Amino acid sequence: EADIYQTPRYLVIGTGKKITLECSQTMGHDKMYWYQQDPGMELHLIHYSYGVNSTEKGDLSSESTVSRIRTEHFPLTLESARPSHTSQYLCASTITGGTEAFFGQGTRLTVV
């Protein structure tokens, strides 16, 4: 089992609320990623980080923001949640080079 954890696993919140999805890894990986997964199945890269204080937007525009103050921690924040944010969010980490990425179990977010 990979040492990468996402909390919460499931979250139902009301429109307009601020939320933070947590992602932590204990493997010392420098690279971390956030993906949004459609109900259908497609995975879209929304944020990534190459290391502390490094964050980049992914290929899919997202209203969420991320921070990377510590190597092991890569939280994702939505300032004002909307129903269109309903999705599954997957966090992953890896190291530079050909090593595979490890994924957390995901957070399934529902905004009502």
Place this chain on the structure above:
Amino acid sequence: AQSVAQPEDQVNVAEGNPLTVKCTYSVSGNPYLFWYVQYPNRGLQFLLKYITGDNLVKGSYGFEAEFNKSQTSFHLKKPSALVSDSALYFCAVRGFTDKLIFGTGTRLQVFP
């Protein structure tokens, strides 16, 4: 820009028959290629990867994949499918930017 294509939304195969899940890629430079599997309500699990060397790579659960540089393909194969192989399969590529980009996914259904 790097991209991955999985041309089949779904692949159906009878148990005991060979299976192939197709993947083609586009990336600058030498690619790192990966296959992942996703079971319901779970994160992604790593199956196998191609970094360099032998074009035929073997991975978990009896899966293998063949890297074809001229066709820019990395098809996933298994000689004899099991019902328990039914899941979502994702192909992914990392290029020199270290962004990890996934294909749209292929749902594999193995019938008894």
